[in-house]
Amino acid sequence: MTDNLFQPFALNETITLDNRILMAPLTRCMADDELVPTQAMADYYARRAEAGLIISEAVIIRPDGQGYPNTPGLFTAAQIDGWRTVTDAVHQAGGKIFAQLWHTGRVAHPYFFEKSGTSDVLAPSAIAVEGSVPRMRELSYQVPKAVSHDEITQLIADYGQAAANAIDAGFDGVEIHGANGYLIDQFLHHGSNHRSDEYGQSPENMARFPLAVVDAICARIGNDRTALRVSPGAYFNMASDDRDRAVFDYFLAELEQRDLAFLHIGIFDDAMQFDYLGGSASSYVRSVYSKTLVGVGSYSAETGSAAISNNQFDLLAIGRPFIANPDYVAKVRQGNELVSYSDEMLTSLV
Ligand code: FNR
């Protein structure tokens, strides 16, 4: 019934996955206070190495990208060394792992990074995201500073450096976090991008920074090791705007030409319908983008397998069930019952 999940899948000539189940990126806030991955994290990922590919929790590319406590980084030697322990453990267990590269943009909070010497929250435009840092409700989000051209140039360089650091740390590749209302996604939606220069207003302009990041990373580590996560439907940290459709039509057409390892939808429930996309996030992307697509969002192995059979996407990412079941892949393969996920499980790294 879920047999197709256990077929190998070649992303390209460089990387072939043993099966079609990916572990979705899952922020766990368990790095040490220098944002270095711990041995407990290495053990956690190694236990899940039977996934065809693990996407790491989001990893910040530099201090001002941080919006949550104890999220790991990939910009100091100690962080690179810590990740090498993780990637070694996963490889020894027979798995593969990509790093998810993250800058939270206006969802960052200086509480986490002001000791690095800046308290500027950077975003395309000076439009604050509503609300406050989860579980740290006293930290309200700030009105960000609209990034200057020099700051954009530096951000692109820092994404490239973080990708090179990921390869140095032993990752098999990177997934650029372009989803869920964080920095890259903030350029792609009218709700957060009101710029009047060459990074705003038109689809070509709004896609300029995201494409520059993709191109910089491909130039550093190769397009065969570069993937991207996108949220064409606004649902998290983002207001909806019908004009976003044209931005994503253009952006996805440009990505089509770049031969990335895969494109991954960023969504919590792929049953959500978006009027301006004419359906779900995955059905929209599938209709305008023909290359390898990873679906995600409240799927079970059974519903995900059926979606692959129906050609809705090629690979299935599993998030919360993988928190509840380190041996998720083995359980599905053997037809064993799964433990249900609950939010209390987030407090420990099992
Ligand atoms: C997430 N998700 C997420 N997404 C992402 O791109 N980077 C991340 O670091 C995180 N972190 C994260 C933490 C936690 C606790 C949850 C529950 C989710 C979203 C995740 O990758 C996935 O898209 C959703 O969880 C939907 O898939 P499932 O859980 O329904 O299989």
Ligand code: 8K6
């Ligand atoms: C990416 C880092 C965030 C870490 C915490 C994530 C916690 C998950 C909480 C779920 C929030 C879901 C928002 C989705 C809205 C769905 C709209 C119906």
